Amino acid sequence: MLSTMQDVPLLISRILTHGSTIHGSSQVTTWTGEGDPHRRSYAEIGARAAQLAHALRDDLGIRADDRVGTLMWNNAEHVEAYFAIPSMGAVLHTLNLRLPAEQLAWIVNHAADRVVIANGSLLPLLAPLLPHLRTVEHVVVCGPGDRSLLADASARVHEYEDLIAAKPVAYDWPELDERRAAAMCYTSGTTGDPKGVVYSHRSVYLHSMQVNMAQSMGLTDQDTSLVVVPQFHVNAWGLPHATFMTGVNLLMPDRFLQPAPLAEMIERERPTHAAAVPTIWQGLLAELTVRPRDVGALTQVTIGGSACPRSLMEAFDKLGMRVCHAWGMTETSPLGTIARPPAHVTDAEEEFGYRLTQGRFPAGVEARLTGPGGERLPWDGASAGELEVRGPWIAGAYYNGPDVQPLRPADKFSEDGWLKTGDVGTISPDGYLTLTDRAKDVIKSGGEWISSVDLENALMSHPDVAEAAVVAVPDDRWGERPLATVVLKEGASADFETLRAFLAEEGNIAKWQLPERWTVIAAVPKTSVGKFDKKKLRGLHKSGALEVTTLAPQVRRGAESPAAD
């Protein structure tokens, strides 16, 4: 039996129209690094987004489904592009300016972007790339920067402001199927080619509602949000869309992401909320320690991207900025969990424990844990498995071209359509997620999992150890066993037996999880974003470049599985 309700699609154009009328006086403030920041009302953003859509359609020939790339910082023009491009039926493709040039070129070519809108300050990055971008016909430049860098470009070059200046300030946004593509973002996986996630109007709309729920970020037009997390990074965690639903004022740092200007923004513009990865906050904390500022307005800080250290959370608490942990990934739009403690908690230490988890799943995100053998694990706070999630703002495939069936690699999506996150962790009975490892780094030993991260943390708490990385290596009997690679502090002399005993006694590591294989290295190899490069370590081991000492096993030889001991 059908309902009698109206069939109104959930479209990004509706978010724009709502924000630019009902909340027309809310503001997007962009930091300029000198003098007053630049301010633009939501009503103006709405008018200029319409102008941009006219220009893209009439002057640059953009049609439905065409991809338009943005190589931009967080600023008002990027917000305009966020709304104009999907609302007109085209697809916004945000480009991660931190990627290696060749990966960036690969991504633009794979998405077949016809236009790239770029900030002038990023032309030194774009100009040498352009000859390799096979599909880009137009470059639209906005904001300060040396245009002469594009003198030799074969693509046509336009000034953003000139392009939109004479265009009508209203656009008859098309009624689209809400499942149509709205925006895309590539993950920069360390293995294989980058994978494109294509968000729909529906997924963006629903994700925005979720972000605005009181139990989530829950901002209103009384708030100003400092969006440090880049707009090229999973839609800036959905904030530009969510804020246009409720009139939250946006404070955009543009390219001024250093601790000093961030501290100045917070003091001068008094945001009530901010969102960024832990590294940014570490820098800000150091800055505030050296040069204290009035940060009194900023009471809510959302941290995601990687786990927030306890010390950082405590330091921020002392400054009155309450940290709220969140977890997500490109494939989850990204909001997958948010760490608001449950109502029944009154004990401060217990509350802190909840805040250090990745958080609780909101309505709309279903979760399950899968063990090494594919079995479902209970939500008991102890059983560790790979996290799989399902929901209307979660990817079920990767982009494979506009008219081609999307890719569903079996290591990324289950047969029944759930996303395999590649994250390993536990879920408590009340739905709080604690991540312990990446699935690819976990050691699968005799049908059980050993957490590389647990071993590393235990090792690094030994006074003689500077750094330690643990990777899986093949083992005839158990499938895989851990290899401990250790960087000793200068002058330190701990031997492997001592370290292994320390793991068992001080680190609380079960006997069957203790590594037999050990090696000393000069430094742990790192990825471009500073994470341990375990792929490289495994490669070094495979090639025989590491000199491995093998201790007598602590695992009982007759056991069916190492855990039996």
Added chain:
Amino acid sequence: MLSTMQDVPLLISRILTHGSTIHGSSQVTTWTGEGDPHRRSYAEIGARAAQLAHALRDDLGIRADDRVGTLMWNNAEHVEAYFAIPSMGAVLHTLNLRLPAEQLAWIVNHAADRVVIANGSLLPLLAPLLPHLRTVEHVVVCGPGDRSLLADASARVHEYEDLIAAKPVAYDWPELDERRAAAMCYTSGTTGDPKGVVYSHRSVYLHSMQVNMAQSMGLTDQDTSLVVVPQFHVNAWGLPHATFMTGVNLLMPDRFLQPAPLAEMIERERPTHAAAVPTIWQGLLAELTVRPRDVGALTQVTIGGSACPRSLMEAFDKLGMRVCHAWGMTETSPLGTIARPPAHVTDAEEEFGYRLTQGRFPAGVEARLTGPGGERLPWDGASAGELEVRGPWIAGAYYNGPDVQPLRPADKFSEDGWLKTGDVGTISPDGYLTLTDRAKDVIKSGGEWISSVDLENALMSHPDVAEAAVVAVPDDRWGERPLATVVLKEGASADFETLRAFLAEEGNIAKWQLPERWTVIAAVPKTSVGKFDKKKLRGLHKSGALEVTTLAPQVRRGAESPAAD
């Protein structure tokens, strides 16, 4: 171009599963009128909803799309029915126990309910009705009440607890099309037969997300909501569904809706939020004045259904219970506006002005005003027109049977599918709605509208006037003109010329709006819910039963329209 996102339908079963797992320890507390209230956790509600679904399917033969009626107060069992029935694919039909018996029978027969779940306390209402309910095969009774009243029933009678007792506590909820019918509710219009609105899983899900947005009710699991607005009245404003998304505790008054038990509930159970119509709050205020209670926990009160008088809002403010006005109707799920003042307001009086409006449209509700000639009117806070709304939780038709095209009467739905609300008002440039009249009561004079409510309020402020109702009567020249019907206070003697002059001078009524036709009546006829019965007044006039005095017109005879003067 399609997105790569998962295609997960928005289903009520997902809200239930989320609430009963992630928020399993949240509670539904039902007042019993004696001793301790009854408490049931969300986890228990989830288990019992599964049991109820099994019973409905296996014992009572309920299949997809079958309608199951509920004749119940607000209590835990009604919440179970709210989730079990739609989740299994059937349609929940809440029955308004305040309707006249014959209307109730008409509605049950029109919906063809196969089962009615009834509270024992409502059997005195149900028993005499049953012989007239042609489609009801089963009655399921729960809670205290005299079962012997059903001794002669031809329908089979079941005890709720017996029925569900032995059933499995999990149910494999079907994956449904989110546009399928989930619940239905009939409007009790004063003209014609009641009209059925059929909510979809999608509309309920989206409405719930909206209710949970911080700018809307914005509750979390830190809150307890006292839901006085009946579950048979537009899904209790969507609260039972919304709360299961966020773990808000529910406090349900069952049949104890009198001021004294409500005051006791508030003092003992300390809800942080409450929702009800103004009449309830007037009663509670009187009770609290006579017998003060500790109501300190209750800080947010949502008022809808009809406009909240300023005096009531001020009195509640003084008690620390901040009133938030909302507007909606059965056709809007119901949340259509909510009166949170905009961020820029600092002046207390200005803020109060915003709080007295019906409120601002949330994202998801689009609005427009249509003038007497069908023209679109501006959002200028002055132009009054009929409010039309569009959105995914707004009705686009009325129920006409399970396999029949729904009804789209032209006076209720525009050609392009918007709902004509029948409410007349203005919208400010920042999107705040102020309702002034019902469209059917407004006087259409020479292509302009005259507000009957404005004239009535002005008349009733005259010291000699006890009551006054103004209705439209036919006029050869202007189409319609106002007829003022006045009830004079005992011993009062004001004549019509005096009253008309008072309207112009003290009431600020424009000359062309001043009535020529006047009559004195003994009392204004009222509807069953105490509103002025203007239909009856118009009938009395038409039949010649009123003795009308016609004053010389103040409108210039040569004018094109009365407003020209």
